[in-house]
Amino acid sequence: MNAYDNLMEHARQTQALAQIAGRLGWDQETTMPRGAAPQRAEEMAALVAVLHARRTDTQLADWLETVADQPLDDVARAQVRLIRRSYTRASKVPAKLASTLARVTSAAQGIWADARASDDFAAFRPTLENIIALKREEGQALAAGGDVYDAMLNDYEPGTTGADLEAMFGALRPELAALRAAVRDAQAPVALSGMFDETLQMKLARKLAKTFGYDMAHGRVDKAVHPFSSGSGLDVRITTRTNPKDPFNCFYSTIHEVGHAAYEQNINRAYLLTPLGQGVSMGVHESQSRIYENQIGRSRPFTSWLYTQMRDVFGDFGIEDAETFYGVVNRVNDGYIRTEADELQYNLHVLMRFDLERALMSGDLQVGDLEAAWNDRFLADFGFAVDKPSNGVLQDVHWAVGLIGYFPTYSLGNVYAGCLNEALRANVPDLDTQLANGNTTEAMAWLRENLQTHGGLFEPRDVIARASGQVPNEAPLLAYLKAKFSDIYKL
Amino acid sequence: MNAYDNLMEHARQTQALAQIAGRLGWDQETTMPRGAAPQRAEEMAALVAVLHARRTDTQLADWLETVADQPLDDVARAQVRLIRRSYTRASKVPAKLASTLARVTSAAQGIWADARASDDFAAFRPTLENIIALKREEGQALAAGGDVYDAMLNDYEPGTTGADLEAMFGALRPELAALRAAVRDAQAPVALSGMFDETLQMKLARKLAKTFGYDMAHGRVDKAVHPFSSGSGLDVRITTRTNPKDPFNCFYSTIHEVGHAAYEQNINRAYLLTPLGQGVSMGVHESQSRIYENQIGRSRPFTSWLYTQMRDVFGDFGIEDAETFYGVVNRVNDGYIRTEADELQYNLHVLMRFDLERALMSGDLQVGDLEAAWNDRFLADFGFAVDKPSNGVLQDVHWAVGLIGYFPTYSLGNVYAGCLNEALRANVPDLDTQLANGNTTEAMAWLRENLQTHGGLFEPRDVIARASGQVPNEAPLLAYLKAKFSDIYKL
Secondary structure, three states: OOHHHHHHHHHHHHHHHHHHHHHHHHHHHHOOOHHHHHHHHHHHHHHHHHHHHHHOOHHHHHHHHHHHOOOOOHHHHHHHHHHHHHHHHHHHOOHHHHHHHHHHHHHHHHHHHHHHHOOOHHHHHHHHHHHHHHHHHHHHHHHOOOOHHHHHHOOOOOOOOHHHHHHHHHHHHHHHHHHHHHHHHOOOOOOOOOOOOHHHHHHHHHHHHHHOOOOHHHOOEEEOOOOOEEOOOOOOEEEEOOOOOOHHHHHHHHHHHHHHHHHHHHOOHHHOOOOOOOOOOHHHHHHHHHHHHHHHOOOHHHHHHHHHHHHHHHOOOOOOOHHHHHHHHOOOOOOOOHHHOOHHHHHHHHHHHHHHHHHHHHOOOOHHHHHHHHHHHHHHHHOOOOOOHHHOOOOOOOHHHOOOOOHHHHHHHHHHHHHHHHHHHHHOOOHHHHHHOOOOHHHHHHHHHHOHHHOOOOOHHHHHHHHHOOOOOOHHHHHHHHHHHHHHOOO | OOHHHHHHHHHHHHHHHHHHHHHHHHHHHHOOOHHHHHHHHHHHHHHHHHHHHHHOOHHHHHHHHHHHOOOOOHHHHHHHHHHHHHHHHHHHOOHHHHHHHHHHHHHHHHHHHHHHHOOOHHHHHHHHHHHHHHHHHHHHHHHOOOOHHHHHHOOOOOOOOHHHHHHHHHHHHHHHHHHHHHHHHOOOOOOOOOOOOHHHHHHHHHHHHHHOOOOHHHOOEEEOOOOOEEOOOOOOEEEEOOOOOOHHHHHHHHHHHHHHHHHHHOOOHHHOOOOOOOOOOHHHHHHHHHHHHHHHOOOHHHHHHHHHHHHHHHOOOOOOOHHHHHHHHOOOOOOOOHHHOOHHHHHHHHHHHHHHHHHHHHOOOOHHHHHHHHHHHHHHHHOOOOOOHHHOOOOOOOHHHOOOOOOHHHHHHHHHHHHHHHHHHHHOOOHHHHHHOOOOHHHHHHHHHHOHHHOOOOOHHHHHHHHHOOOOOOHHHHHHHHHHHHHHOOO
């Protein structure tokens, strides 16, 4: 076999093993017996060790060197680019640091959960200090003299820098804060009340998943504590959750996860189990989940269809008409928690985490000052004070598990979704009529053909630019949010 | 680290990865989306390749050599013995033969299933000829001059030879055939009729699983096409099935699989994820599933309790009293299919497969003559003729997947169960009273402490001998069957 074939066979097996790790993660959250946790930890560690050994296999360096001189087509060149990136990344981090980080962040989850439960940031502080120090060390190894935060970001959003995000988010923040303040002063739509049978919620959630093109022959919907999507290719599973008082949580979590899952299902099957065969970045992934959930799922025409579906399933639930329902779905509520935030406020949550984690990495902010910095920023952006750490600095697991550079991809995904939404509406002029009938077929096909099918073929910013016809920027998202909330809140 | 620690760390990771393979198998039969099969095949192949590489890792040879000169305690010596056996076995088979066998038997499953569906042995014959030739080659590599069939058997029942089985089964066969003939001439108990709600069947099946000591915190019960138990240690899952007309299939499949699963759950936790941390052989495994299912589960006192449970769940189902119910449960029916056979006839099915596969391996029987040999033997032992290949030579998947030497462990398990049952009854004199109250606690504790806890510490025949106080032999099983069926059929 030649060097390229060797690389691809190696990569294929690595991808297959990585898919197994994903399946174990799904199992852990859905079906695993609770007493199996200690054994599962060892199983997972053994598999991670195998994956690490494969990713740092020095045979890769030889094949990569050989293949560098060879003529390759676009697809092969993209495969090699991703294999090279993975190998370079894996071999830059000393094995001892990688295993220390794995051990520390694994233990940190429990410490963080306990600290959150007892609302005691001090109990988590030493652990977080250790993690930040280790992540900085890792970042320095990866950056090799360059910017440490950019190096971390590169794991989740290759081609985007902290400076790019600072510019983008800097433009978003004052506008979002102003819009939020105006909405807070206006008359709010009514809120949903009553109880909604959880079995019926799941039934409608499965219908929504199919409505958004989720392929049940290559996936399944289960309940879990946290909604997530898991897997690539022919086996992409999602979870959702139910709360008798809040059916929207179930429905929009489902649509959101279907956005992630459909992306994975719709990648060109020729890329199955190769480096190209997965969503290209966290930001592009989030653009899919968000455009499904918000620009489509929370649109006036789609909610008018959802209103009739909910009436069919739950009977009269106290909302008099589809227009009122549209306001109910998009109601802006005060809240501390990012994952519960509406479309308008969500990015304010993310922007503060980006600034804080970047300052932690640069050393401008110490972990000892983090809680105060969080609370100050929250008060400035949201207009009310954090009441307890579980509603503030301890609310997210990300830092505890060593995810630095991950948060901003949430907002970047929203920015991308704004760009894609403009192009989608230009290319499918009849979209509103279709959505009012619960028909997403043309929208899904446009996203599939212009973006999802490519998998990792193009760099994240490039695939968004190709699909949307513009360099990714925050203006479309802002314009969309202003128009939508000015309308609903009659600003 | 010293050689022993190196061996154990290596073995621990291998065990952890093997557990993952088991989990994927469970997933495939219970939760996997149907369209995921081609991807799963690649995932499984990648994991099997990792396992094979670990099992033939030449580092093992170095450590095994070093450790051979060192003083070790009993447990460590047993661990090393199993590691050595695994390494020796894996390195005896040429890599090319191993991968050919894997490929051929993987494809053979589909060919066998199609041939069975169209009742066409000729369509399967060339595939089976290929498999038999490859297995003979493998057997010769493993036997290194010794008996080929014994070498195959060693994979499933170390320490037992074809000659041992021939003697044991030779003593069983005429006695079973005579007992069967007598039963056929006698008045049969009534048969069950009516329909039994499948959800209620599953509810009672879960209760039965708990009644037999299955630990739900380290397992779960799901439905699948074929009942099985999967996993070791802290995560041992079982499946069962339901048929509205045949609740006994659900209940006794559940109890049978609980026997397998409880064995795995009850192994000394100090052996978790080590070579000792699994059931020691197929025969000993089957002894547990069979003693749970038959000697306990189909006993007169236990069925009297089950009768009241079924009345509670299903109401009056047309059986007038517990004594009649005991007959119903143990009714001997004519049938072609091994997996549906009762306690009395089951071993006749296994014995014929043992003789046929041994003749295939020795070359005394050609695949071309297999169907005729099967049909002749069936007629001789059962008194009526096979009507079609799906009820005959094509009924079991075992040979198609390359399992040669596996069938006899089913009957060996029954023989072991007979020995264990004698000892159990001697050691728990009050057993019948307990079982009549649905109380298996003392019986389960006796099996756990005398057999299950040891895992792989002793060789199969030794652990049965230690627990039962006698060299494994067929006399107790025969005496038990004769007494039971003479009583029920008033012979």
